[in-house]
Amino acid sequence: MAQTNGRTNRRDIYLKLRQMVLTLELAPGAALSENELAASMGVSRTPVRESLILLAQEGLVQVFPKIGSFVSRVDPGQVADAQFLREAVELASLDDLPAALDPAIVGELRANLDRQRRADLGLEEFFGLDEAFHQGLMRLSGHGNVWTTVAAAKGHLDRARRLGLHENVSPAVFVAQHREIFDAITGGNVPLARTAMRTHLRAVFDDIERIRAHSPELFATDASSVPVRRNIVVWE
Amino acid sequence: MAQTNGRTNRRDIYLKLRQMVLTLELAPGAALSENELAASMGVSRTPVRESLILLAQEGLVQVFPKIGSFVSRVDPGQVADAQFLREAVELASLDDLPAALDPAIVGELRANLDRQRRADLGLEEFFGLDEAFHQGLMRLSGHGNVWTTVAAAKGHLDRARRLGLHENVSPAVFVAQHREIFDAITGGNVPLARTAMRTHLRAVFDDIERIRAHSPELFATDASSVPVRRNIVVWE
DNA sequence: CGACAGATGCTTGTATACAAGTACTTCGCG
DNA sequence: CGCGAAGTACTTGTATACAAGCATCTGTCG
Structure with a gap:
């Protein structure tokens, strides 16, 4: 912004x-x-x-x-709000894809995917590529600037995702889903792209409840509760 | 927020x-x-x-x-972005309507519509009711908080709308569209509600180019251009 | 030993002083 | 009369001082 x-x-x-x-x-x-x-x-x-x-x-x-x-x-309510927002926006964006895709952006996305598939992919690296990938998709349909608004609203969602991947799996499954979305788009199959996108976005979201059960102290219970000053939450 | x-x-x-x-x-x-x-x-x-x-x-x-x-x-690009954002969110919200609508919110919306139909409705009054109406629809599907994000992003769109209604018509046509949307929702006809909502939102948006032709000095041409300090734009 | 009260140290909110830089204005010169 | 350059008045960015209030700790008293 x-x-x-x-x-x-x-x-x-x-x-x-x-x-x-x-x-x-x-x-x-x-x-x-x-x-x-x-x-x-x-x-x-x-x-x-x-x-x-x-x-x-x-x-x-x-x-x-x-x-x-x-x-x-991390406020579960705000996480859910961000999930709804990004899903609505990214799915609607797919309906505005032009008949002829911008080859420059397509090439950029392809290079991005290649880097995502590298075996030694670090987590921070993945998050950066993931962000750029989704923003690139929005630019493909001419709504690149809207991503800025979405990005500003999904801070709580991003933190929840980081908590999940931190203690868990490799992002390989997400990389594969990115590939599916990309192939559907370049193949001109918008309905398939919508399905793949929805599956992808919800796969991320559905993991959050598990994380919350594991690390409840990082999540807000009462939105108006004041954290205690001395009680600095340590990493574990 | x-x-x-x-x-x-x-x-x-x-x-x-x-x-x-x-x-x-x-x-x-x-x-x-x-x-x-x-x-x-x-x-x-x-x-x-x-x-x-x-x-x-x-x-x-x-x-x-x-x-x-x-x-x-007023940046036409940001107006278009806000239009896309609110359309995506408000349409997606309709898909999440519960089978049984919250009667309290329904009553609130009905009262809102009644006030919108008053003959002596002022413009500022209408904008206030319009805002509350659309937020109420979002709350109906449990996404009331997302409206905050949309509201924060649509400042340029709102100003463009005000410019349009300032020199123009009565908001009667919009009030009628609100009624259509409301009836479709309470009637359980989601597809009709989607159509009505899309028509309504675009009716507002399509008016903007006309306004821009009439008052170009209030719109941005180059996003990075610096206004001149002494040259305060008077309302005229 | 327990409880209450005062002092102390922290917090953010606000006001103000100074720094750096832009743009316009005005004065002087050709 | 025209043009240029210095000066002046303004701008926001930053630093600092003071104000008001909460929380904790400590000392004292019962």
Whole structure:
């Protein structure tokens, strides 16, 4: 999302903090201190504070005046909302595919898939390729910018997915599903593409309840509950 | 969207500025000054500035460091994106309607429709009822919270709609379409509801090109062009 | 030993001062 | 009269100081 133009400390810090939250480097429930963050990053409170406000609007951080700021616990409700949103948008996008696909984007997607199939694929690498793949599909139908909105809304979903793949399987099954979707699209079979896409998106989603049972402390129960400051949630 | 809890100056100012932008009280292209706004509102730059940053992330304001802040011109690209997004979400939501509709929400929608049909309906009143109506439909299928995301993304679309109805017709035709959608849903006819909804949403959208031809200065041409500070766009 | 109260250290919200840079204006010169 | 350059007034970005409030810890009293 285009916010402030030009390079500012705020933009750098915002992107850095956002990445740390999404990659779980900053665990759900962890306490954030504007002063601490500012000191550790070598800047004043101002850019840090403004970044936290932006992250709060995205729902990734909760700010309680005079109490503290915390990384939001993964909210199952928000995960479900993001799932519904992305499914609606990505499926509708398939209906807007042009008769002649942009060869540049098709080539880009093919190269992306090739990299996904590498045996030594790391998890972070996979997430980056996955993001680019789905965004590329949206661009194929001329709705690339809408992906920005979806991406901003699916922070809780992404964190839930990371929790799942962290302790679990290889992303091989997802890579195969990506391939199916791609083949259906390039083959001009939109109904098949829709089916494959829906199956793919739900496969990710259906794993979340299992994760929640395994690590309940990372999930929110009461949306308005305030995490305790000293009780920093450690990684395990 | 849950951002900062509790009452703060920032929240008040943010909501107020947002409303002024969406209602075109602050015209597209108008220059905003943190100092002026702060003085006129009787607060310091801080809460005003933080509000502008939030509005910038929503795309309603553009901030150019060391140059100035401006109300975003209506971007036809963002209007189209919002149209696609809301259509995808609201149509998908119809597929998730439960067999037994929540009678409380149904009653609320019925009362909303009754108020829409009042002869002396003002424009601002209509927009408020329209917003509540569409959100109510989403709640009917359990996706009420997703409306928040859609609402945040459709600022440019809303401003374009306001421009259209400002110089034009009564909202009577839209009210009738709302009725059609409602009847199809309560009648259990989902396919008809989908058709009615799509027709309704596109009727709004198709009017925009006409508006753009009439008031081109309120629309963005080059997304990165900087409005001139002194050249405040007057309502005319 | 237990409970209550005050002090202390932390938090975010707000106000203000300074820094860096842009654009317009005005003054001087050819 | 035209043009150029310095100056001035504005902009946002950042740093810092102060205000208000919550939570915990500690000391004291029963």
